[in-house]
Amino acid sequence: MRLRYTLHLVGILTFYLGLTMVFPLLFGLYYQDESVVPLLKSIGVTLAGGLMLSLVFRGARGETMTHREGMGVVALGWAAAGFFGALPYYWGGVFSGFSDCLFESVSGFTTTGASVLTQIEMTARGFLFWRSLTHWLGGMGIIVLGLAILPIVGIGGMQLYKAEVPGPAPDRLKPRIKDTAMVLWKVYVLLSAAETVLLMAGGMDLFEALCHTFGTMATGGFSTRNASIGAYNSPYIDTVVIIFMLFAGINFALHYQFLKGDRGAFWRNSEFRFFIGIVAIFFLAVTFSLFGTVYDSLGNSIRFSAFQVISIITTTGYVTADYEMWPSLPQVILLFCMFLGASAGSTGGGMKCMRIMLLLKHTYKQMFSLIHPRAVLQVKLGGRPVPDDVMHSIWGYFVLYIGLFILSAFLLAAMGVDVVTSFAAVAASIGNIGPGLGMVGPADNYVHIPLLGKWLLILCMLLGRLEIYTILILFVPEFWRK
Amino acid sequence: MKIVIVGAGEVGYNIARRLSMENKDVVVIDKDAAALRRVAENLDVQAIQGSGSSPVMLEEAGIKAADILVAVTDSDETNLVASLFCNILSPTTMKLSRIRGEEYLSHEEALNQPPYSIDVIINPEAEAVKKVEGLLNLPGAVDVGEFAEGRIKVIGIRLDANSPVTGTKLIDLRERTKSKQILVAAINRNEELIIPSGKDELLEGDLIYLVSEEKNAKDALEIFGKQDEPFKKILIVGGGNLGFKLAKALEGYPIHTKLIEKDVARCNMLAQALNKVVVLLGDGSDQELLREENVQSMDLVATLTEDEETNVLISLLAKQMGARKALTRISKFSYLPLVAAIGLEHVVSSRLAAVNTILQYIRRGRVLSAMALKGEAAEVLEAVALETSDIVGKPISQIPFPKGALVVAIIRGDKVIVPTGDSGILPQDRIIIFSALKAIPQVEKALMVKLEYF
Secondary structure: OOHHHHHHHHHHHHHHHHHHOHHHHHHHHHHOOOOHHHHHHHHHHHHHHHHHHHHHOHHHOOOOOOHHHHHHHHHHHHHHHHHHHHHHHHHHOOOOOHHHHHHHHHHHHOOOOOOOOOOOOOOOHHHHHHHHHHHHHHHHOHHHHHHHHOOOOOOOHHHHHHHHOOOOOOOOOOOOHHHHHHHHHHHHHHHHHHHHHHHHHOOOOHHHHHHHHHHHHOOOOOOOOOOHHHHHOOHHHHHHHHHHHHHHOOOHHHHHHHHOOOOOHHHHOHHHHHHHHHHHHHHHHHHHHHEOOOEOOHHHHHHHHHHHHHHHHOOOOOOOOOHHHOOHHHHHHHHHHHHHOOOOOOOOOOOOHHHHHHHHHHHHHHHHHHHOOOOOOOOEEOOEEOOHHHHHHHHHHHHHHHHHHHHHHHHHHHOOOOHHHHHHHHHHHHOOOOOOOHHHOOOOOHHHOOHHHHHHHHHHHHHHHOOOHHHHHHHOHHHHOO | OEEEEEOOOHHHHHHHHHHHHOOOEEEEEEOOHHHHHHHHHHOOOEEEEOOOOOHHHHHHOOHHHOOEEEEOOOOHHHHHHHHHHHHHHOOOOEEEEEOOOHHHHOOHHHHHOOOOOOOEEEOHHHHHHHHHHHHHHOOOOOEEEEEOOOOEEEEEEEOOOOOOOOOOEHHHHHHHHHOOOOEEEEEEEOOEEEOOOOOOEOOOOOEEEEEEEHHHHHHHHHHOOOOOOOOOEEEEEOOOHHHHHHHHHHOOOOOEEEEEEOOHHHHHHHHHHOOOOEEEEOOOOOHHHHHHOOHHHOOEEEEOOOOHHHHHHHHHHHHHOOOOEEEEEOOOHHHHHHHHHOOOOEEEOHHHHHHHHHHHHHOOOOEEEEEEOOOOOEEEEEEEOOOOOOOOOOEHHHOOOOOOEEEEEEEEOOEEEOOOOOOEOOOOOEEEEEEEHHHHHHHHHHOOOOOOOO
8 A cells, every 4th residue: 555645645634624623613712712722723733734744745646546545545534533633622621631532532523422521511612513513524424525525536536435435335326426425415514404493493502503413414412411402301302303313314315316306215215114114113112111111191202212212223322311211122122223223325323224134135035045945036125136245245244343343342341341331332332323321321421431441442433434344454464565 | 518338348448537537427337247347446437237228227327318328338239229229218319339340330321310310330440440541641650640631630759769859859859840830749758748848858769749731741750750661561460350441441552462361261251352452361470471471571560360469479570570560459458558668669459449539529519520649648639719718819828728738730721820829819710739638628618618519
């Protein structure tokens, strides 16, 4: 791999990341809080760092990009974003150590929403806005944003796009990758604008509406309140957030087709039907187990069940109820939702419904061929056969995901974290959800995890967001060989 | 501007590559997953797997919104059916189709009519033969392009150590070239394209492109030390489609032609169809046969078999045995720079010829003709200066042309002007522009040729 060229591009990305820090600065200035100076310092350092990287390695410009370099740029670009994104917290003294700052920053960019911030309302608004903005940038992808608006790459665009938006079968909405990225961001901005307006209509001010929109549309989960969305205790806000969490969990290609006037776009898509079906089943199951046991009224059962189920399955991680107080069936369902995740091509994390659906179809095919040994069978998706190598890579991904989950849970348990917390914290980090169970449940946060454990979870979040391969490949020696 | 390409072979791939570099929306359809992967991984285009002749696939590729369909699979039938369905689904889309079979070509007019309504039929072999004929007229050149109905020629020549201009600065050369209206438009040095200024020096091994009026072309070659004797004796190795077409064309010249083919049945057919050409049965790589047929006194040995590796070897062999020049048929584009490096100057590729022709038609509208240069880093365009365009009415040096683009000739009525920085362009002038590939979109903009691709 040509490291110089890779670092040149990472430098450009970092530079533009520095520019995005101007938005929280504006809020800091407006509210006259103590975030102004740390943000200014961060902007300066990030811009200078990016500029230096790109200038020092300028010589390698104008070459075409290989697959390997595409993955390198994305992996290192995300690492750089996590690092520079942590600077405002560090200089602002929001956390005691840099590890916590990095945890919060990576959690933001990967749209996990796992927080180590204990006194949210006391924190300066400039920092809170940056925290939510990292969600929004990371949700659709910093590289995809770069492809859409920055003149950084021509020919290597496809390699970058594939490394950040791996998915089982990436949709190409337009012949050119730049246009595809542009379309995705337009849909993203449009939906975000709609939610902001609706939240403001529900009584939030612009700052809070924007922060929660960023958390919803990116399926992140950072809030400006300690009690998350639950702090507002408003059925209207709950409903708006539920609807937009669902939107964010659906393949954005379908939103685009729908907005272009194709009314049947959603229902024709088999992954969408699968996703909605699962949501409906889990919602009903949780509602029934809550009704009469936790909540006396059916209305409340429906409201809290719908919010929690959709929040977890779309990997958002907002909460309106402490589900650890619920019976065990809803808790198990929510834990399962963490693995399942949202649709491919959405901003959500997890293993993605598309993969689970294809794995189920494939498994059924295996059983069917035991009954009819001579049957010629093909796994189909939307009427089209799924190529064998795609099927293999999905199985590979499944095994890797579970393997990573088990290994990380072992390591976390070895650091002295209890059983439930180990499993839930890892699941919630790889799946980019945020709140888990036990010590990291909806009413607690990640501040009590040991230092080494936080670094492990940082890695898990990055692995989960970039669908494992892109990050994991950095640890393969062959990758660095010339 | 959207283009659907059916067929991801060498021709389809290269057209897609060129167009995607110019930021056009390109969709490629092919059945073969491996060929398609090459397209999807290397180019910024959309790749769809499926049969290009299927109307369902064409619709999925967005044929209804497409401006142009380019059907270039290896199968004539697939290309025809793709064009047919394209005409049914979207009659306004311009259709270019590659057709190689003689039986179809004999009814070319029928294919231009409904139900097919193919706008342009490209026969790669015929295009390649045209290219070879151009070279025959200028024996010293390695590449020739014609503009303004042949009045202007763009000539590529390779400088060797004993050329009189090697080591000269262009500014010193100007005295000798100016009176003849000859311009050095580009230098291809180590596969890198340079649009030169007066300070640039000509070096051994450079491939330089000259622009000249037709009547001065021979003088131009003389100045650059490339005035070669015309070809009188030609030996063709390989009597396939291309070999046969070339032999047929050569019958119209005062050239003594021999053709070697190793298949008996094919030889019989060739002997029947050809009158003046001597058809020989044998293996072109057989040294004895070559010596027997006096290869050392040949002006040109054209190796045109289907197997490009064999062609390269026979060409080298023939040159070593004393043939003056060799013309080698190559199919893989990636071999092109390599072949020049081992001393085989003259290369013909029916596929490259097809790509060039297709690009030329894609640029229809105000652009009259186009030529892609070897190494593919640049193109020569011919266009009409519109009254509304920015380029009209001011000295060339003030035209906001992008870097890498150069006006190399202005044709005003019967007059041909090789411009200097002070020359101006008038409305309705025809101008010839040399442009690096990357600058083409900006050139199009400057010309105000919102290229009417129809």
